[in-house]
Amino acid sequence: xxxxxxxxxxxxxxxxxxxxxxxxxxxxxxxxxxxxxxxxxxxxxxxxxxxxxxxxxxxxxxxxxxxxxxxxxxxxxxxxxxxxxxxxxxxxxxxxxxxxxxxxxxxxxxxxxxxxxxxxxxxxxxxxxxxxxxxxxxxxxxxxxxxxxxxxxxxxxxxxxxxxxxxxxxxxxxxxxxxxxxxxxxxxxxxxxxxxxxxxxxxxxxxxxxxxxxxxxxxxxxxxxxxxxxxxxxxxxxxxxxxxxxxxxxxxxxxxxxxxxxxxxxxxxxxxxxxxxxxxxxxxxxxxxxxxxxxxxxxxxxxxxxxxxxxxxxxxxxxxxxxxxxxxxxxxxxxxxxxxxxxxxxxxxxxxxxxxxxxxxxxxxxxxxxxxxxxxxxxxxxxxxxxxxxxxxxxxxxxxxxxxxxxxxxxxxxxxxxxxxxxxxxxxxxxxxx
Amino acid sequence: xxxxxxxxxxxxxxxxxxxxxxxxxxxxxxxxxxxxxxxxxxxxxxxxxxxxxxxxxxxxxxxxxxxxxxxxxxxxxxxxxxxxxxxxxxxxxxxxxxxxxxxxxxxxxxxxxxxxxxxxxxxxxxxxxxxxxxxxxxxxxxxxxxxxxxxxxxxxxxxxxxxxxxxxxxxxxxxxxxxxxxxxxxxxxxxxxxxxxxxxxxxxxxxxxxxxxxxxxxxxxxxxxxxxxxxxxxxxxxxxxxxxxxxxxxxxxxxxxxxxxxxxxxxxxxxxxxxxxxxxxxxxxxxxxxxxxxxxxxxxxxxxxxxxxxxxxxxxxxxxxxxxxxxxxxxxxxxxxxxxxxxxxxxxxxxxxxxxxxxxxxxxxxxxxxxxxxxxxxxxxxxxxxxxxxxxxxxxxxxxxxxxxxxxxxxxxxxxxxxxxxxxxxxxxxxxxxxxxxxxxxxxxxxxxxxxxxxxxxxxxxxxxxxxxxxxxxxxxxxxx
Numbered sequence: 001x002x003x004x005x006x007x008x009x010x011x012x013x014x015x016x017x018x019x020x021x022x023x024x025x026x027x028x029x030x031x032x033x034x035x036x037x038x039x040x041x042x043x044x045x046x047x048x049x050x051x052x053x054x055x056x057x058x059x060x061x062x063x064x065x066x067x068x069x070x071x072x073x074x075x076x077x078x079x080x081x082x083x084x085x086x087x088x089x090x091x092x093x094x095x096x097x098x099x100x101x102x103x104x105x106x107x108x109x110x111x112x113x114x115x116x117x118x119x120x121x122x123x124x125x126x127x128x129x130x131x132x133x134x135x136x137x138x139x140x141x142x143x144x145x146x147x148x149x150x151x152x153x154x155x156x157x158x159x160x161x162x163x164x165x166x167x168x169x170x171x172x173x174x175x176x177x178x179x180x181x182x183x184x185x186x187x188x189x190x191x192x193x194x195x196x197x198x199x200x201x202x203x204x205x206x207x208x209x210x211x212x213x214x215x216x217x218x219x220x221x222x223x224x225x226x227x228x229x230x231x232x233x234x235x236x237x238x239x240x241x242x243x244x245x246x247x248x249x250x251x252x253x254x255x256x257x258x259x260x261x262x263x264x265x266x267x268x269x270x271x272x273x274x275x276x277x278x279x280x281x282x283x284x285x286x287x288x289x290x291x292x293x294x295x296x297x298x299x300x301x302x303x304x305x306x307x308x309x310x311x312x313x314x315x316x317x318x319x320x321x322x323x324x325x326x327x328x329x330x331x332x333x334x335x336x337x338x339x340x341x342x343x344x345x346x347x348x349x350x351x352x353x354x355x356x357x358x359x360x361x362x363x364x365x366x367x368x369x370x371x372x373x374x375x376x377x378x379x380x381x382x383x384x385x386x387x388x389x390x391x392x393x394x395x396x397x398x399x400x401x402x403x404x405x406x407x408x409x410x411x412x413x414x415x416x417x418x419x420x421x422x423x424x425x426x427x428x429x430x431x432x433x434x
Numbered sequence: 435x436x437x438x439x440x441x442x443x444x445x446x447x448x449x450x451x452x453x454x455x456x457x458x459x460x461x462x463x464x465x466x467x468x469x470x471x472x473x474x475x476x477x478x479x480x481x482x483x484x485x486x487x488x489x490x491x492x493x494x495x496x497x498x499x500x501x502x503x504x505x506x507x508x509x510x511x512x513x514x515x516x517x518x519x520x521x522x523x524x525x526x527x528x529x530x531x532x533x534x535x536x537x538x539x540x541x542x543x544x545x546x547x548x549x550x551x552x553x554x555x556x557x558x559x560x561x562x563x564x565x566x567x568x569x570x571x572x573x574x575x576x577x578x579x580x581x582x583x584x585x586x587x588x589x590x591x592x593x594x595x596x597x598x599x600x601x602x603x604x605x606x607x608x609x610x611x612x613x614x615x616x617x618x619x620x621x622x623x624x625x626x627x628x629x630x631x632x633x634x635x636x637x638x639x640x641x642x643x644x645x646x647x648x649x650x651x652x653x654x655x656x657x658x659x660x661x662x663x664x665x666x667x668x669x670x671x672x673x674x675x676x677x678x679x680x681x682x683x684x685x686x687x688x689x690x691x692x693x694x695x696x697x698x699x700x701x702x703x704x705x706x707x708x709x710x711x712x713x714x715x716x717x718x719x720x721x722x723x724x725x726x727x728x729x730x731x732x733x734x735x736x737x738x739x740x741x742x743x744x745x746x747x748x749x750x751x752x753x754x755x756x757x758x759x760x761x762x763x764x765x766x767x768x769x770x771x772x773x774x775x776x777x778x779x780x781x782x783x784x785x786x787x788x789x790x791x792x793x794x795x796x797x798x799x800x801x802x803x804x805x806x807x808x809x810x811x812x813x814x815x816x817x818x819x820x821x822x823x824x825x826x827x828x829x830x831x832x833x834x835x836x837x838x839x840x841x842x843x844x845x846x847x848x849x850x851x852x853x854x855x856x857x858x859x860x861x862x863x864x865x866x867x868x869x870x871x872x873x874x875x876x877x878x879x880x881x882x883x884x885x886x887x888x889x890x891x892x893x894x895x896x897x898x899x900x901x902x903x904x905x906x907x908x909x910x911x912x913x914x915x
Contacts (some may be wrong), residue, residue: 119697121696178696178697180696180697181694181696181697184649184676184696185676186648186676187647187648187649187675189656189806190656202481218807219806219809219810220809222805222838223815223816223817224816224817224818224819225816225819225899225900225903226816227817228899228902228903230816230903259814259844266757280825281824283821283823283824283834284823289550315667315668325821325823326657326660326661326821326837327661327664328664415449
């Protein structure tokens with residue numbers, strides 16, 4: 001394979017472009033881990049704590065690095081074991097500086113000590129993303145020795161997550177918990193990345209969620225015809241991608257999707273069509289938006305800035321879950337987002353990515369996309385988010401691999417807990433059929 | 435010489451007083467018998483009294499405060515006058531003066547003169563039942579064949595420690611302000627709280643809105659509530675969701691609210707506080723037991739679907755018995771109750787199709803089922819959404835915030851509900867009200883001419899999206915463009 005690291009990205013073939021950008025993203029998870037705990041930094045910024053979701057992505061990326069020849073298998077196994085051992089040994093209690101409680105973990109942990117930082121919440125959804133990575137590692141490392149220990153720890157860490165506790169007596173699961181004030185409710189309604197919480201919770205052999213919990217969750221779904229596309233709506237793109245990094249949703253359907261003659265994979269494809277159409281209409285007249293330049297999702301933004309676009313005053317936001325078409329939209333695009341949709345439509349993903357790289361090459365320093373750019377917000381140059389975010393990089397590595405070889409999906413299709421969770425949620429058909 | 439602004443304002447207030455409760459009023463002598471005794475002269479009571487009188491019935495109307503009820507005197511009318519007048523730099527006293535003029539003008543439509551000229555006998559006093567067919571009003575006893583309880587509701591009080599001591603306002607007292615508060619705290623993020631917050635922010639107050647739940651307008655659609663949340667932010671309103679007021683106190687001459695957001699606890703210092711956490715029915719002072727009418731302090735008078743209470747000769751209407759406490763519902767249920775009581779009608783209040791609106795900027799209106807209510811009832815639905823940013827008139831007028839979302843029963847073209855967020859959603863929703871009542875489906879709606887350009891074209895565009903979708907879809911679902 002030709003992979004000339006000196007050649008401009010836009011001049012590479014599709015295959016080489018994917019390879020170089022995947023490798024650039026992989027280098028993030030390989031470079032920003034703590035040598036003691038194995039935790040991986042939330043961002044590349046100085047002093048960043050670890051994010052447990054980023055660790056979940058990193059655990060899923062190491063096997064990809066092995067298969068691509070970017071990391072020795074022994075090194076990948078050592079990194080995996082290091083962080084699993086950390087989680088197994090870290091303090092689980094109601095103490096305010098513990099690492100977790102009831103098998104769940106705090107959203108952000110100090111890199112070296114692994115203790116809770118920023119008074120952050122015990123995060124149910126981020127623990128689910130971590131658990132997905134832990135389970136994937138357990139599927140990949142099938143050998144003896146340290147790989148056996150990886151499998152044992154993977155099993156033990158997943159089994160000790162007390163999903164039942166996180167229901168707090170209700171039907172739907174709580175979204176967080178703090179030792180200072182108990183369970184938190186962010187008022188989640190409708191479809192989003194939280195589906196993975198239910199699927200992994202329903203599949204647990206130790207603390208399974210009742211099947212009614214998935215029905216309660218999906219009862220707030222809205223099937224919409226939006227910009228002439230029929231879709232299960234959720235505004236930010238990432239909500240249509242995160243669970244999909246691990247779960248091969250092609251041709252499997254729950255009751256809702258059976259009723260709508262759709263599936264969640266197809267739904268993400270349709271969401272991409274909505275975002276592209278929104279880019280073409282560009283109702284607020286933001287710079288650069290186009291059918292082939294899109295990517296509205298959660299991510300970093302310019303912060304509290306007053307913008308003047310097309311004779312209107314707009315307020316720019318900082319880190320925010322942006323969405324289309326209902327908003328919020330402040331002209332900020334996530335440069336990595338189009339490429340992360342590559343398994344759902346390679347033509348659209350690459351056409352958009354090439355357009356972006358041609359127009360704004362600065363969004364991809366060291367072959368690695370920054371979290372956000374805002375071409376409408378320009379002083380000397382286009383506003384760019386500082387450094388890199390681990391979630392973006394981990395998701396990119398996985399999604400490109402799902403497109404190239406399907407490895408993450410294949411590993412997780414064989415995960416008995418995910419299969420059990422999907423069946424309990426009412427999924428049937430496709431690869432789930434006996 | 436022209437009157438001064440103060441004299442104008444005093445004249446408007448006097449006219450309102452004269453029309454809604456003349457200072458020198460003397461109750462008439464009670465007749466031996468009334469066909470209908472109506473308790474409460476808000477939108478429900480007034481509608482019932484006028485409706486029954488026009489049918490030739492002898493009617494007594496009892497009111498303990500002002501004719502017009504909450505809607506005219508303290509609710510819908512003054513708050514909408516405030517919203518439409520409030521803008522940056524407007525003089526607060528001038529805004530209040532206009533509000534008083536508007537209220538006096540609208541009060542004329544149901545003035546005491548008009549009611550008495552129709553033959554309605556009006557009594558100002560507290561009503562108390564003394565039997566199944568009699569009620570005591572001051573010194574008089576009114577005997578009736580049928581009665582209608584339309585005593586309305588009042589703002590729900592709170593048990594926040596210290597709040598009563600520091601003094602707070604409600605929807606009933608907010609318009610008694612004589613000066614604009616510099617810092618204004620509003621407890622409650624329902625429709626009224628959000629409306630008042632935006633209006634006072636526009637006038638120049640620094641408004642903080644404290645909502646215990648994780649979103650505003652809990653009874654409205656998520657996307658609408660989120661849009662409102664951002665709009666409040668743009669208007670300069672400080673919004674605090676998931677925030678509970680633990681206690682209230684005074685410090686250095688200001689009012690202080692001690693609040694909690696998750697584990698954070700901090701004080702918010704303001705000059706005025708408004709409590710807006712819902713309403714409760716007025717049932718306590720009526721001696722309903724004497725009449726054999728069952729009620730509860732929270733749900734109000736117990737009625738069946740025909741608005742009949744547990745006393746078969748007594749009906750109820752409006753806020754005192756309805757979950758939806760709106761002026762339009764009060765008037766509709768009153769008319770229905772009179773029809774059921776005297777004309778052998780069997781009209782059901784559960785069949786009412788109720789359009790409602792939060793008069794924020796943009797306005798948020800809703801009718802029929804919410805998407806989640808449809809799912810609860812096992813009705814599979816699909817919504818057809820048109821963004822106002824794609825509507826020509828919204829673009830020409832630079833009013834592109836919002837959307838029209840129409841809920842359609844899957845496999846049919848039947849409209850089961852809608853949400854509209856737009857500059858004049860309160861008007862646009864009425865088109866849906868008419869077409870839903872007329873059972874016009876999406877197919878026909880797509881071809882019904884609308885003026886062009888108009889904001890309401892968005893409703894037709896939703897129907898046209900439906901038709902395009904059906905043509906492309908063939909019920910298979912895979913071809914979706």
